[in-house]
Amino acid sequence: MIYDITLRITYSYDSMADADHQILRMIPADLPGEQRVILSNLSIEPQPCERLGRQDFFGNGCVDIAFSDPVSETVFVMKSRVERQEPNNFLDESPDLAGLADELDSFQSVAGLSPHNFRFNSPRIERDTEIGDWARGLIKEGQSVLAIADAVCMAIHSEMTFDPEATTVDTPVLKSFKGRRGVCQDYTHIAISALRDLGIPAGYVSGFLRTIPPEGQPRLEGADAMHAWVMAWCGSSMGWVEFDPTNAMRAGLDHVVIARGRDYFDVAPVKGALRTAGSQTTTQAVDMIAG
């Protein structure tokens, strides 16, 4: 499946803000066997005085920029054409939890996507027993890791109410869990917290999701937002499998990956957004058209 994706993020400030340094992660990833970036372009207004592309620890592409002068508005526009392939992970070869622990014991690496990097507390997710206990109530003895991850994501989907007003980008995971309300970021953080507490390495995937308009209605351009889902490590044989708890599905042909990390901290599209005395408004618009 080929997509043409446009992402537009705007920050507006009441008063001129010192922009300084920012890190951008908004270009789809080139992932052999999963997705291929045919072309991509990122334009920034005003023109930053420094711009440097590089890879981060997890292998995500990112762009370091800096502005020399204070700004009142910054606009990022990312355009990309991406080919997405159907993931091939529907045959369950995953071990049970005990088996997974043994596999982890013999997994001797801490490189970017090594599961060890996804087992412990991360900047936005502190281990929490309340979420862990809830997740333990969902699983059965001897169940496979893949089945557990499916069950956790399904349960999150059925217990949570999608509510953009309930949370912000900084809402702690336990708060959105207690309120059972939030958006894809909250769903994903809850899933990560639950899976880690069960002993399953879990991480955060940022990206885009193609949305199909309700029957009979036209697709609205730019109506979509960026999306987030969870990845769970299902043993050495299956590796990482991605689940979308917001939509109660595995990530598949409709999902396009930008970046992977331990939680939102590692993959935020714009890091170092300006601090200013006045208020700021952010708008985000995504347009994803199947080519």
Next chain:
Amino acid sequence: MNTRPDPACISDYGDLLGTYKTVPGISDELMDSSGAVRPVWQSFLRELAQLPEEALELSLSRGNQYLRDAGVFFRHYGPGDDTEREWPLSHVPLLIDEDEWAEIAAGLVERADLLEQVMADVYGPNRLVAEGRLPPSLLAANPEWLRPMAGVPPRGGHYLHFIAFDIGRGPDGQWWVLGDRTQAPSGAGFALETRMAISRSFPGMMTRSNVERLAGFFRTFRDTLLNMRPDDSSRVAILSPGPMNDTYFEHAYIARYLGFMLVQGQDMAVRDGELMVRTVAGLRPVSVLWRRLDSIWSDPLELEEMSRLGTPGLLSALRAGSFTMINALGSGVLEMRALMAFMPGIAEHFNGRPLQLPNIATWWCGGARARDYVKANAERMTIDDALSTRLPFDHGDQVVIGGRTTDGGLVAPEWIDAKAEKLAAQEIVSLSTAPALVNGRLEPRPMSLRVFLARTPDGWQVMPGGFARIGHSGSSTDISMQRGGSVCDVWVVAKEPVKNETLLEQPDKPFHRSTLGVLPSRAADNLFWLGRYVERAEEKMRLLRAYHLRLAETDLADLPLSAFLATHLEGLGLSPAEPLPAGLISDISAALASAGQIRDRFSTDGWNALADLLQTVQSMAPRLKPGDDTARAMGVLLRKISGFTGLVHENMYRFIGWRFLTIGRAIERTWATSGFLAGFTHPDAPEGALDLAIEAGDSIMTHRRRYAVSTSRNTVIDLLLLDAMNPRSVLYQLQAIKEHLGFLPVADDHGAAVPPLLRNVMTLETELAVSSPEEVTPERLNGIAAETAQFSALLSRSYLG
């Protein structure tokens, strides 16, 4: 009969050792197991024992006095108690024989090299993990293993440059490493100050004891850092978290001692991958940064987001290889307790032999075999957080000591199994005891030693000394300073007399002169405000004295002149009802706070004078009575504050910083003087207001001498506004500001040919120089006051942004 005295025999030392009893099963630094005094101590102790009681008292107080005068303190954290404490000096040094020291030093150098290899591996190829020599979770779970630093080679090739080790001696006499301090170890400056204090206490004994000097260690490290710069145009800076940090005093002290710039994160910026410091002359490169800040706070962009202590983009400058960080970011990962479980194996792997100086026996409970061993032997271990960076005797909340939990119960094996990889166990070692002086006698107290190592072009050098922590009771958990322990000097005793050297006396070496014009903007800002606050406080004191003198004379607060003055005081934020108004105390506090931000640039005497002023004001405040009492008190305060300004203006080197301080004072004075002139010379002002102006302008004598006539509006305006010879006049101060501005560097990021402040000062100066008193209308005086009120903002725009 005539027996030769036996120097090993304790009865030889009079009362000093009369009650010295070692603890069975614990080794002692002073006595061997047979109860004999060890040779290295004998001559020192004999001299100490011969000191009469009064002489000993005097010696001890000389050391204490030194620390007080030098302003050595540390910040103590406690519930509702966050105060500066005196440095807890234990006066008896710890003596170590040079041969034994050489063995310790060799073992620590070996360990430092090993840690460098571990660091290079965990931020590089990660072979230790791949080969099973280090469990991956110890890195993955460790907040000090900084993922953004993986694969970033340090400029110059080395990660570690300045580290410390805590070591202790076990019952068998063997030294053990208790903790690796690789993050940003503190204490080297305190060690130096402790040495200075003890050398005041026991000057002759120190020389006669052949004690190795410390200065060479610091000199070599200073030169090493200076030589890491690509050229003389860039600089070495010390990065501090600021005055709220518990060891800020030491940061300022080291910066002053070594001649390096002291900066905070907000003083720096990253431009095109280069680390720059904001100075009064614009951005200037920093090529070596010695951080006293924990890694995670150093860059809010990629590390701890909430940090206000860091510099956004700092990591990108490291990736660009534009500066050397002492030590590399992420070096704190080596401090975790659990690493000690793997160091013996890592030593065998890298060196092909065991550690020369072992670390305290440690088991990581993530491995099944080690865990079973710990469960079976818990009674002789402490079990605590695997990632803890604290010393073995500094426990976490859930510590298990000798198999018992904090509530006294036996630890459940299931708890150990459940926590597993989160736990590390360490053998309980009874630390050796060293003598502390208690009521004129020595008593044995548990001791651990901190030793500092610095990398030089010739490899690691070990500071010949350091400091020892001495427990305040017999229990080794009381060693930490935060728990009331104290600190003593460490003497490495040579067999031959040692050469005397200090950092300062090196006539045969080319000396390093700091470049002028590199004053960080924040320091300039603080000096400027220090100058303003002190002048402001002085002005207020003078007005308060005038007010209370009049109260004392008439005893009536509602006379027109008193009421007029009271209104003026209220305009300055002073409540006339309070003899010592809060508005005055807050100015002095603000002056001290500004000075506290720049202690590296400020003489200790100046600091003490200011601190003394604040203390006096605070102690006076509750008991002063209006009238004569307060007028006299203001006289005392005025004398004290001029003591401070005298120190500053007589003794402070005319660096750029002094210019900012002086400009602050001059701007404050022009503003205040033109302000009270506008009020006191106004036609509506009550009778006596003109004399008040002369008094407030501290020009009574001058006026009497200059003008044969009585006070008139013209004589007052002539003397306090237009007289170019009177330092109290506005014109004089404008000329002073102009002169000082001429010494400031041209700020390079602002286009104007003449800085706006200079232009405005010169315009006003020209006007006043050609005016006669009668030409200056009351309206014009208000205008002058309004113009001078803008000076401060103009200065900030050009130099302090």
